[in-house]
Amino acid sequence: MADTHKPPQDFTIRMRRYDPESGEAPYWEDHTVELAPHRSVLEAILQARDRFDGSIAIRCSCRQAICGSCGVRVNGEPALACHTHLDAALQGAKDGVIEVEPMGNMPVIKDLIVDMDAVHWKKVQRVTPWLINKQPVPEREYLVSHDAMVDVTQSMACIQCGACVSDCLAMEVDPGFIGPAALAKAYRFVGDPRDDQQFERLNDLAQDPQGIFDCTHCFKCVEACPKDVNPMGQIMRLRRIATNDHHIVDQNNGERHEAAFTGLIKDNGLLWEAELLPRSYGGASWFGKFHPAAGKELLSSLPSIIRALIRGKVTPMGALKPHKIAKSDLQSVQSIYREIEGRPERYELNLYVSGEDEP
Amino acid sequence: MKVAYWPGCVSRGFTPELHGSMARIAPLLDLELVELDRACCSGAGVIAEHNQELADTLNARTFALAQQVQGAELMMNICSTCQGAQSECQERLDSSADYRAHVNGTLAGEGLTYEKGITNKNFLWLLVEEIGLEKLRSLVKRPLTNLKVGPFYGCYIVRPRPRLGIDSEHPRDHYLHQVIDALGGTVIEYAGMRKCCGFPIITMNKQASLKQAGRHLGDAVDAEADCLVTPCPLCHLNLDLQQPLAERVVGRELEMPVLHLPQLVGLALGLEPKELGMSRHVVRPTSVIDWSTAIVAATA
Numbered sequence: 001m002a003d004t005h006k007p008p009q010d011f012t013i014r015m016r017r018y019d020p021e022s023g024e025a026p027y028w029e030d031h032t033v034e035l036a037p038h039r040s041v042l043e044a045i046l047q048a049r050d051r052f053d054g055s056i057a058i059r060c061s062c063r064q065a066i067c068g069s070c071g072v073r074v075n076g077e078p079a080l081a082c083h084t085h086l087d088a089a090l091q092g093a094k095d096g097v098i099e100v101e102p103m104g105n106m107p108v109i110k111d112l113i114v115d116m117d118a119v120h121w122k123k124v125q126r127v128t129p130w131l132i133n134k135q136p137v138p139e140r141e142y143l144v145s146h147d148a149m150v151d152v153t154q155s156m157a158c159i160q161c162g163a164c165v166s167d168c169l170a171m172e173v174d175p176g177f178i179g180p181a182a183l184a185k186a187y188r189f190v191g192d193p194r195d196d197q198q199f200e201r202l203n204d205l206a207q208d209p210q211g212i213f214d215c216t217h218c219f220k221c222v223e224a225c226p227k228d229v230n231p232m233g234q235i236m237r238l239r240r241i242a243t244n245d246h247h248i249v250d251q252n253n254g255e256r257h258e259a260a261f262t263g264l265i266k267d268n269g270l271l272w273e274a275e276l277l278p279r280s281y282g283g284a285s286w287f288g289k290f291h292p293a294a295g296k297e298l299l300s301s302l303p304s305i306i307r308a309l310i311r312g313k314v315t316p317m318g319a320l321k322p323h324k325i326a327k328s329d330l331q332s333v334q335s336i337y338r339e340i341e342g343r344p345e346r347y348e349l350n351l352y353v354s355g356e357d358e359p
Numbered sequence: 360m361k362v363a364y365w366p367g368c369v370s371r372g373f374t375p376e377l378h379g380s381m382a383r384i385a386p387l388l389d390l391e392l393v394e395l396d397r398a399c400c401s402g403a404g405v406i407a408e409h410n411q412e413l414a415d416t417l418n419a420r421t422f423a424l425a426q427q428v429q430g431a432e433l434m435m436n437i438c439s440t441c442q443g444a445q446s447e448c449q450e451r452l453d454s455s456a457d458y459r460a461h462v463n464g465t466l467a468g469e470g471l472t473y474e475k476g477i478t479n480k481n482f483l484w485l486l487v488e489e490i491g492l493e494k495l496r497s498l499v500k501r502p503l504t505n506l507k508v509g510p511f512y513g514c515y516i517v518r519p520r521p522r523l524g525i526d527s528e529h530p531r532d533h534y535l536h537q538v539i540d541a542l543g544g545t546v547i548e549y550a551g552m553r554k555c556c557g558f559p560i561i562t563m564n565k566q567a568s569l570k571q572a573g574r575h576l577g578d579a580v581d582a583e584a585d586c587l588v589t590p591c592p593l594c595h596l597n598l599d600l601q602q603p604l605a606e607r608v609v610g611r612e613l614e615m616p617v618l619h620l621p622q623l624v625g626l627a628l629g630l631e632p633k634e635l636g637m638s639r640h641v642v643r644p645t646s647v648i649d650w651s652t653a654i655v656a657a658t659a
Contacts, residue, residue, distance in 0.1 A: 169514075169555045173574070174567040213563045216571070217404055218555040219443075219518035236408050244410065257562045261405040265417075269399040271368035273596075280562040300565075303603040304641065313600065313639045314373060323371055329397045332469045333417065339465055340413045347412045349451050349458045356454040 004038045011035060011086050013044050015056065016101040018108050026108075029053075030097065037087035041079070041100060042070050044086060045112070057111035065226060068159035071166065072112050073101040078163035078224040081112075103166030105175070119175075120162045123182035127205070131189060134196040142194045147353050154352045155188040155234050157227045164221035164231050176210040180221035180231030183212060187234035190241065202242040206250040212238045213254030230352070244346060253280045266337050269325030274318070277301075360432055360489060363425035364392035365479075367438035368400050369592040373600065376636025377592050380621040381437050381482065383635065387498065387628045388490055392435075393428045395421060401441040403593070404515075404559070407448070412462070418448040419462045422479070423471040433478040435485050437621065439591035442481045443515025446522050449477065481516055483590045483620055487534045492541040500629035502543025506650050508623065509547040509584035510535035511575065513594040514555050535588060538620070542627035549582040551575030556594040561601070566608060572597045573609030585646040586616040588623045595619060599641050616644035626651060 010032050018026035031048035042060055049056040058081065060070040065083040072081050075092040076099065089098045106114035134142075164180040171177045178186075186205060189195045205211040212235055221231040242248045243255045260279035264272050275289070278298065282291025289298075298305075308314040324330060340347075370378040385392050398421040400406075407414035422445075425434040436442055452459050453475050463472050480488070486495060516523065517532040525531045532553065539546045557571030576598060579587055589595055597605075599617040606613050618626075622635040632651055637644045 169571065170560070170567065172554075173557075173570040174564065177567075209564065214560065214567070216555045216557065216568075217559040218514040220514075222519045239408050240410070252564070253562045258405055258409045261403070262409045262413075265400045265402065265406065271372060271400050271403075273369065273373045277562060301604065303607075304601055307603055307641045308373075308600055311639055311641055311643075313376075313641055318372070318375075323368075325397060325399060329399070332420070333399045335468060336416050336420065336465055337413065340410060340416060346410060347461075349411070349415075349455060351451065351454055354455060357456060 004036070006037050006087075008034045008036045011044055011090065012097045013041070013048060014097045014099045015045070015048070015111065016099075017056070017111050018102075019055075019110050020108070035086060037090075038085050040082050041072075041074055041084045041086060041089050041098065042081035044098070045081060045100065057109075057113050059113050066159060068161035071103050071161040071163050073099075073103060073166065075099050076101075078103060078166045080161060080163070080226050083226055103162055105166055105168060105171045106162065114162070114166075116160075116162055120160070120165050120179075120181060123165075123179050124160070124185055126178055127182045127186040127189075128197075128201065129182075129185050129189070131192060131195055132197045134194060144193050147350075148191070148193050150353045151350060152188050152191045155184045155191070155229055155231075158184055158225075158229045159227055161226065163224040163226060164229075167220045167224045169218045169220050170214055170216040174210060174214060177214045178205070178208065178211055180215075180235065183215070183238060184229050184231040184234040187238055190238060198241070199246050199248075202238065202246055203248050205238060206242045206248045206252070206254060209252055211252075212242065213250060213252045228352075240346070240348075256280050256283060264322075266334060268322045269330050269333050270323050272322035274314070274320070275322065360389060361391040361393060361428075361430050362433055362435040362485070363395055363428040363431040365395045365398060365401075365421065365425070365434060365436040365438075365441060367436060367441045367592065369596065370437055374592040374595055374619065376639045377437060377595070377619040377621065380619060380625050380635040383630060384621050384625045384628060388486075388495075388624075390490075393431060395424050395428075395434075398424050401438075401444040403440045404444045404447070407444065411451075414444070415448045415451055415458075416462050416465050418445050419452055419459075419473040420466055420469070420471060421445070422449070422452075422477045423466060423473040425479075426474055426477060427471075433480055433485075433489075435480055435482060437482045437590070437619075438593070439481060439513055439516035439589075440593050442479070443523070445479055449479065450522050481590055483516070483534050483538065484531055486538060486620075486624070487531075488529070492537055495538070495541045495624075499542055499627045501627055501651070501654055503539070503545075503623075503627050503650075504543050504654070506544045506647070507547045507583060507585045508539045508544045509549055509579040509582065509587045510539060510552050511556070511579075511587045511589040511591075511594060511598065511617070512553045513589060513591045514553075516590055517553050535590070535620075538624070539588065542623065544623075544627075547579065547582050547584040549575070549578040549584065551578045556591075556597040558593045558597040561597065568597065569601060569605045569608040572601055573605035573611075573613065576602065576605060576613045576615045577609055577611060579615055580611075580613055584615070585650065586618055586644060588618045588620055590620045592619070602642050614642060614645075616640065616642050616647055618644065618647065
């Protein structure tokens, strides 16, 4: 809890200023404001605007972390300006100066305002963000189990602030990636038992080269989200349902990679890297490596492979023969596979629904 | 100190120099490694993506095997991806007695049981928290003076912070900085040091994957690092093994050597680059070898 009894003190805010219409390059500007330490970074920015420079641009509305308007980067980390106390921001500040920048991965309109329409909202539109009713529509309400409803409330908690979009590392190199916020929104409907289009939605998102298999699993969005939406966790569930429940084989090697990896551990107990890549391209059998797609991949990787062989990093035997755990242990591992994969339904503990009974 | 040691798969596959260098430095650090050779792959997040219960059960088996090692104070791994994947499974296993009982039911056939609360630390964490930076400093025989080292943390060992126990008392996302400093080296900061190496999408979007690796390597080149150091063998694969391809994607020459953490520690403890397997890297660690030759010449 923030200490609300401390007297006002000086805080220096270093803001990144930019006006594309001016023709000038972005620049940093410092302002020192006087506020109690429990007040927010947003209040500091607004005070600087009131007292020193009326042209400072920031988007804000509710000032209580629910409208999602004031997403910025504070000391390089995504945050809601209204939800970041000045004393906490000062702790993460270099040289005692709190740095505030616009969010990343989106074009800057002015100063701290980014173009959410050009990126974030377009991506949300991409995932058909509305419920498509199962038919026939019941006369009264649909009956949905409590757990199923709590499950989708996690992604419904999203306030569309764009913090996860700002820091998505996949989007940084591939701007067309649908991204964490929109895919979390996609799960909101895929996970809803009332929706009629689960397969169609998943097939669409799996076949898109910039869909669910373009996520690089970096946990940035999980950390960035101020509302515990866990976008990456939702993306992994989209993948699980697409591959496991609907057996969707996508053109991006997502399903094949997962099957190859899981299958190799079942066969050997340990990963066999030399076999993982060709199977991910050519299919989950020993013959996968003779598939044209695997051959093409092998050719394009020759510069690395040749150097690895010359340097002795990879030996021909190491590439041709897997390393395995002992036979008795492998049998135990395979028996675990048999038991779990043989269940009529996947069993999945969702801590968001169940809570921690032993924190 | 005796530890139940989980080397992972890649340190025994495509990065054998990692496992080898760990074995070389362990006695110098007074570490007794009891290898968990019966355990299977952590799943690297991919098995969990396929079937969460399967990943949780396979890792519970590994934890149970580690808990059987007599006299071991904790479990240690040398792979950030294993750390991240295992921490995620452990979070679920430790949060619910019912779930743990369910998973232990599957392990019962083999007579194994996972007891809540295993301590599983990456070598980086163990180095700082168990051995201690002061002790490490005292063991240094050849300080890394004037060697400019860029830390490459990757993702799995720094995010998400609560799950990985990162807080102001345990700034684990700064430990590479602290270790480089304790070994006498110069820390070089650069934009990509806590970003994704690109490995997880190498088969799904190769261009984006190599662009990630190439950008971080390029940032490190621009910051004038002599080499990078990483606690993750999968990051090593994308940053070292794939570097020739990454160079093509970002359109620039990189030639940035990438060391495994035990190799960097071994150098400072007086071992030679070759003993630490550096001759097996795709990118020849010339800068590091030149540095060690110069240091040896100066001492002679």
